Amino acid sequence: MQFKKRHNFNHPVLKNPPVIEAIFEIRWNVWDNGDRSRPNQLIDKKFKFFPAMFYEKIKGIYPEVEVHPNARVPDEMDIFLPRYRFRKQKNMYPLIQIGPGVLTVNFDKNFTQEKFFNTCVEVLNNLFVILPEIKINETILHYIDGFEFDYENNNAFDFLGKNLRTHFNFSPELFEATNINPIPKKFHLESSFIVNEPKGFFMCQIRSGIKKPEETKILLMDTVFRSGGDYKPLKGKLDEWILKADDLIHKWFLKMIEKIKEEFE
Numbered sequence: 524m525q526f527k528k529r530h531n532f533n534h535p536v537l538k539n540p541p542v543i544e545a546i547f548e549i550r551w552n553v554w555d556n557g558d559r560s561r562p563n564q565l566i567d568k569k570f571k572f573f574p575a576m577f578y579e580k581i582k583g584i585y586p587e588v589e590v591h592p593n594a595r596v597p598d599e600m601d602i603f604l605p606r607y608r609f610r611k612q613k614n615m616y617p618l619i620q621i622g623p624g625v626l627t628v629n630f631d632k633n634f635t636q637e638k639f640f641n642t643c644v645e646v647l648n649n650l651f652v653i654l655p656e657i658k659i660n661e662t663i664l665h666y667i668d669g670f671e672f673d674y675e676n677n678n679a680f681d682f683l684g685k686n687l688r689t690h691f692n693f694s695p696e697l698f699e700a701t702n703i704n705p706i707p708k709k710f711h712l713e714s715s716f717i718v719n720e721p722k723g724f725f726m727c728q729i730r731s732g733i734k735k736p737e738e739t740k741i742l743l744m745d746t747v748f749r750s751g752g753d754y755k756p757l758k759g760k761l762d763e764w765i766l767k768a769d770d771l772i773h774k775w776f777l778k779m780i781e782k783i784k785e786e787f788e
Contacts, residue, residue: 524655525648526762528641534773536635537787541780543734543743545630546665547643547765549650550751551657553602553624573653574607577621580649585609585619617642624660626650636769643765651758659758661751664768666776669741674731678706679742687744687779689729707731721767723750727775744779746772 578588589608605620605627616631617638628643651657672682683689691712698705713728725748732743748768750756756764780787 524651524759526644528644529762529766530637532636532640534636534770534777535788537784539787540632540634541668541670541787542630542632542634543667543669544665545634545639545667546663547628547639548625548661548663548665549627549647549761550603550625550660550662551654552660574621576653577649578607578609580653581609581619581646584645585611587611587613587615591620591622619646636773640762640765640769644762647761657758659755659761661749662756662761662764662768663747663749664765664772665745665747666772668744668746668776669732669734670744671734671739672742673740674706674710674742675708675740676706679710679731680707682742683729686783687729688781689779718748718771721748721750721756721764721771722754723748723768724754725771725775746775748772 587610602623606622609619618629620627711730728745
């Protein structure tokens, strides 16, 4: 099975996108019948050899290797957590991560849909050469965007309503009755929705945060699409899943920022 790279992406490429990180993650079954209470039924035994075999496949493009601290944890105690990282250059993106039952592709602000998709395809092709029999548990596409905003001195809920098509607030009467300052110092909004095509679950989360090392106050927005259980994609159609999931998140994101889009063009 070999997925093909693609170059026909319709969404505009922003010159200064607010994206902090874009992440594709695939998880596969590690335990027989999903029963992790029986260590002797660990089925991802190949993981002990997988990192070295995977590195041999990708070292021509991703020669930099990092061993994550949790690599010391026994496989059966902590699955779905990356143990090894691979990069083209030290501390640079894209970043490829692997662990027992998990592989991720991470991009930073130098992201484009084309680079992201083609890197995912490239990495998946190598994964399935080494582990052709794995059974998909879940696939996840996750974007983290950041909007600079001083939420300690300005009302973030007003910003969301005026700029990001997201309306939320508490009744003014609550603040009048309690003498509480109506400007939230911290906040965390989250909603999840069922998606019919591709089948899965979409989550949008908006929260206050800090951008380092500048310590700049920002509004963080996570948009996540995940398919698992009865909704998990077929292994042979993973490239189609990535395209559709990415298109869905982009449509949501571009509609949200429509009023302030020129800031990123």
